[in-house]
Amino acid sequence: MTDKRQRLFLNAFLMNTTSHIQHGQWRRPDARQSDFTDLDLWTGLAQTLERATFDAMFFADVSGLYGDTDADYSVYVREGLQIPSNDPVVLLGALAATTRHIGLAATSNVFQQHPMNFARQLSTLDHLSRGRIAWNIVTGTQGNGYRNFGHEDLADHDERYRWADEYVDVTYKLWEGSWDEGALLKDRERGLHADPSKVHKIYHRGERYRVEGPFLPAPSPQRTPVLFQAGSSRAGRDFAARNAEAVFLVASTPELAREQIAETRALAVSYGRRPEDITFFQGLSFVIGDNPKDAQAKADYYDEYVSTDGYAAHAAIVDLDGRVYPTDTPLREVRTNTARGFIEWLARDIVDREPTVGDFSLRWARGSRVVGTPSQIADEITRWQDAGVDGLNVINWVLPGSFEEFADLLLPELRDRGLAQSEYAEGTLRRKLFGYDRLNDRHPAARYRGAFTHGPRSWAEAEAAAKQTAAAGVV
Numbered sequence: 001m002t003d004k005r006q007r008l009f010l011n012a013f014l015m016n017t018t019s020h021i022q023h024g025q026w027r028r029p030d031a032r033q034s035d036f037t038d039l040d041l042w043t044g045l046a047q048t049l050e051r052a053t054f055d056a057m058f059f060a061d062v063s064g065l066y067g068d069t070d071a072d073y074s075v076y077v078r079e080g081l082q083i084p085s086n087d088p089v090v091l092l093g094a095l096a097a098t099t100r101h102i103g104l105a106a107t108s109n110v111f112q113q114h115p116m117n118f119a120r121q122l123s124t125l126d127h128l129s130r131g132r133i134a135w136n137i138v139t140g141t142q143g144n145g146y147r148n149f150g151h152e153d154l155a156d157h158d159e160r161y162r163w164a165d166e167y168v169d170v171t172y173k174l175w176e177g178s179w180d181e182g183a184l185l186k187d188r189e190r191g192l193h194a195d196p197s198k199v200h201k202i203y204h205r206g207e208r209y210r211v212e213g214p215f216l217p218a219p220s221p222q223r224t225p226v227l228f229q230a231g232s233s234r235a236g237r238d239f240a241a242r243n244a245e246a247v248f249l250v251a252s253t254p255e256l257a258r259e260q261i262a263e264t265r266a267l268a269v270s271y272g273r274r275p276e277d278i279t280f281f282q283g284l285s286f287v288i289g290d291n292p293k294d295a296q297a298k299a300d301y302y303d304e305y306v307s308t309d310g311y312a313a314h315a316a317i318v319d320l321d322g323r324v325y326p327t328d329t330p331l332r333e334v335r336t337n338t339a340r341g342f343i344e345w346l347a348r349d350i351v352d353r354e355p356t357v358g359d360f361s362l363r364w365a366r367g368s369r370v371v372g373t374p375s376q377i378a379d380e381i382t383r384w385q386d387a388g389v390d391g392l393n394v395i396n397w398v399l400p401g402s403f404e405e406f407a408d409l410l411l412p413e414l415r416d417r418g419l420a421q422s423e424y425a426e427g428t429l430r431r432k433l434f435g436y437d438r439l440n441d442r443h444p445a446a447r448y449r450g451a452f453t454h455g456p457r458s459w460a461e462a463e464a465a466a467k468q469t470a471a472a473g474v475v
């Protein structure tokens with residue numbers, strides 16, 4: 001009997017599309033992900049995930065196509081590679097109504113919606129779900145996405161994170177500052193629905209946004225939804241260290257995960273947060289067998305469906321005429337504007353020969369994959385936990401089958417070892433993850449609590465106050 005371990009958080013990594021990560025698998029006879037427009041697929045999956053006490057359904061999203069902006073895009077359409085894809089935020093509304101416990105997380109890029117409207121949508125969902133909403137904050141790598149929203153092209157990398165800084169600042173003001181605690185009264189006797197002295201305009205004026213307020217929704221159970229982030233660059237990690245409560249890793253080894261966790265936590269501490277204020281989720285997929293031979297046979301079967309074109313195209317290894325580079329092309333000959341860092345990162349383990357496009361695709365397809373019996377897989381998962389990982393982002397091969405197998409074959413072993421919970425704690429998603437409902441006082445959003453109670457009463461007053469602050473050298 002081994003000692004029980006700390007439980008790991010479990011996210012189901014999903015997308016409202018056919019081919020999210022494991023390209024080509026949608027063609028399998030048991031795959032239903034191409035029915036992603038059918039609500040029954042998602043409500044059935046949510047039931048499976050609640051039975052398996054997953055913490056959250058985490059939906060990725062895009063705002064445009066991968067690849068260089070002027071390139072032919074037919075490979076994406078052919079592969080069902082994130083096109084067609086539907087809006088995850090709308091889907092969360094349906095799932096809020098059909099689930100009780102599981103967290104519901106949607107990705108939204110900072111340029112795709114005005115922050116006032118986006119914050120309102122998430123507050124509405126947080127009310128309807130009784131506090132189970134999370135937001136994965138992304139800044140995007142798709143030039144086509146920027147063009148879809150009225151911009152010339154992909155903004156410069158660090159500029160994207162400056163944009164994100166202002167965007168989250170607006171949402172924090174709305175979520176945390178616009179309504180004081182106790183503002184909503186619903187007092188029938190006095191005919192006083194809410195106390196006007198506790199509802200404030202925010203008068204935000206920044207480089208990109210001008211937002212007056214007050215926020216239209218009253219505070220939801222979590223106020224600010226749980227904040228997820230997945231940047232890996234310097235600017236991305238810095239943003240995560242300041243803002244994120246959960247960070248997604250796709251580290252190729254537990255040692256690399258350990259390094260990334262240590263770096264991000266140290267940065268968070270430099271911003272006045274505590275190491276435990278950020279949790280880390282490693283992305284892994286599983287091929288589960290009764291015995292090692294059976295597991296390998298299953299993995300070989302999955303490999304038959306791997307679309308090398310799909311993986312290469314996801315990383316934008318596509319020439320300007322829309323042709324995926326042949327599999328034997330050396331990676332150094334690939335011309336791509338968007339995915340250079342990603343390619344280099346994936347190829348860096350191949351040191352004994354010239355890495356090719358084919359290596360890249362298989363490396364990606366197998367990189368996050370753990371093949372074995374439940375006991376072997378649980379051993380591997382403990383290695384990630386020993387490296388400091390707090391949770392798993394479970395990548396699926398097929399919907400809903402990968403999660404049914406997870407629940408039926410792997411979960412009993414994880415529960416036996418204490419690695420997975422057997423029942424849900426009560427309360428909001430943040431309470432389930434961290435033990436409290438609202439962002440803690442160390443988070444930068446907390447500075448807006450009560451900040452507008454004696455705030456400006458007009459734009460003129462707001463601007464005068466801003467000038468005074470600038471003159472005092474306070475940023």
Ligand SMILES: Cc1cc2nc3c(=O)[nH]c(=O)nc-3n(C[C@H](O)[C@H](O)[C@H](O)COP(=O)(O)O)c2cc1C
Nearest residue numbers: 060061107138139140230231232233236248249250
């Ligand atoms: C697990 C995981 C999930 C991600 N999901 C999305 C997503 O849904 N949409 C998106 O535009 N980017 C997504 N990304 C990309 C990141 O948010 C980020 O834009 C990318 O890693 C580049 O960040 P960087 O420039 O800081 O390295 C994801 C990354 C990871 C590791």
